[in-house]
């Protein structure tokens with residue numbers, strides 16, 4: 001499965017089977033986590049066969065069951081942390097999908113207290129990602145129209161339209177899709193437009209846009 005297919009096929013999955021991850025899946029995820037941690041300074045940690053984090057009232061409230069594996073998204077406090085976590089966490093979500101696994105970003109409905117992550121001095125863990133073989137592949141959900149999340153014009157290049165379409169496939173907190181893209185030539189700007197955790201969402205949707213548009217076609221601009 002390609003990353004393009006992974007973006008199209010991915011849905012949040014909250015109920016998982018008992019089947020353990022294979023050694024190959026764990027190795028692939030760990031290799032990607034090591035690479036991200038090395039290049040970004042994040043302190044992402046993978047936990048397998050560790051069900052405690054998803055056994056409390058919040059996890060039940062969130063309809064989670066059978067979660068035995070998760071990725072703790074830890075990093076140094078700072079203004080860019082949320083967006084960085086969103087971007088690189090979604091790389092792991094899409095990698096997991098290509099490995100035949102399912103995922104869900106989880107900011108609220110898990111037990112932070114029972115999570116095994118090591119959170120160093122000056123670090124925080126805004127979110128985790130549940131991981132495993134889903135009981136289902138998840139389902140379609142409501143989706144905004146391209147014109148709701150991007151400034152469009154008749155002469156937009158195809159890569160821009162493809163990027164916006166890929167961004168609309170991205171997971172966002174409570175499916176709020178509160179982001180907005182603008183373009184000036186090949187310079188593209190993405191902004192969060194408010195809402196809960198929309199700074200994490202922004203990183204996620206920027207990765208989807210980049211994969212959809214092709215990084216060779218555009219640059220991120222501060223002002224489009």
Ligand SMILES: Cc1cc2nc3c(=O)[nH]c(=O)nc-3n(C[C@H](O)[C@H](O)[C@H](O)COP(=O)(O)O)c2cc1C
Pocket residue numbers: 010011012013014062104105106107108109110127138139141169170171172173174175197200201204
């Ligand atoms: C930043 C962020 C936080 C989220 N937090 C939770 C959560 O606490 N509990 C939960 O069940 N789902 C959570 N989700 C999953 C979203 O509800 C889900 O991505 C959204 O409804 C869109 O559905 P989809 O992922 O199937 O496209 C979160 C997603 C994101 C991106």
